[in-house]
Amino acid sequence: MLLCIDCGNTNTVFALWDGDDFVCTFRTSTEWQRTADQYFVWYTTLLNHHKIDAHVDEVIISSTVPRVVFNLRVMADRYFGTRPYVVTKAGCLLPVDPRVDEGTQVGPDRLVNTAGAFDRHGGDLIVVDFGTATTFDVVAEDGAYVGGVIAPGVNLSLEALHQAAAALPHVDITKPQAVIGTNTVACMQSGVFWGYIGLINGLCERIKGEYDRPMKVVGTGGLAPLFSSGYALFDCIEDDLTMHGLTVIHRFNKDQNN
């Protein structure tokens, strides 16, 4: 089986791919200090809990945090006896190279989303991913990542208000019924929720204005369903887009080597 690993700045996700389906998905916080042994103990505990009998023989990693890659490589070597594919690193090709300014190091998660979305929908896409940051990835007709937008993430925006202003509490994101909040928490939730609706709509309209062909908008990430509830922000939502992209990149590399 193929173990797909997606390390974001907040969370790290392991998903096991049997060639047809993901048999399980496990999530932990991203901490660069975590060792190869710690990853493996966590992973086997969850496998045993779910009574899954898995034989991993290949690993692919996408990491937006460079420091965690060393220990994940050690884990792949020590426990699965394999050399992992690491997206944007030597030995891991992309189906289509990005077209961006020279010297730009595009986040591997954005390149993986691009590959996953192109595989499912073809080109001319905007992929909106709600992670630590909210990213918009523009996928060209031929499947190349050709740029996009990086905006502060939803939870990051709420946390920044709390950190910077003594009287503002920590609050969770939710969809407020009204825009005019009548208490502090409701005001903050309104600012971030309705502000984000405006941000997503406005950016997608502007991207479409700069692009010369019709585009489809794909939403992904934990908060995509919340923001799409009741609004036609996205043409579709796919919660497994990053993991799907990892399987696409893995298959592409296997095909190249055969």
Ligand SMILES: Nc1ncnc2c1ncn2[C@@H]1O[C@H](COP(=O)(O)OP(=O)(O)OP(=O)(O)O)[C@@H](O)[C@H]1O
């Ligand atoms: N209603 C909600 N309120 C707060 N957080 C939520 C809600 N729904 C989902 N989430 C959060 O979304 C996260 C899943 O999002 P996702 O995996 O896309 O990004 P992330 O892990 O937060 O960011 P990154 O990939 O950058 O590390 C979960 O950790 C979960 O805590």
Ligand SMILES: CC(C)(CO)[C@@H](O)C(=O)NCCC(=O)O
């Ligand atoms: C924007 C994030 C943090 C989103 O996870 C990540 O994709 C990243 O670190 N990107 C590097 C810069 C870029 O993508 O242009």
Ligand SMILES: [K+]
């Ligand atoms: K993510």
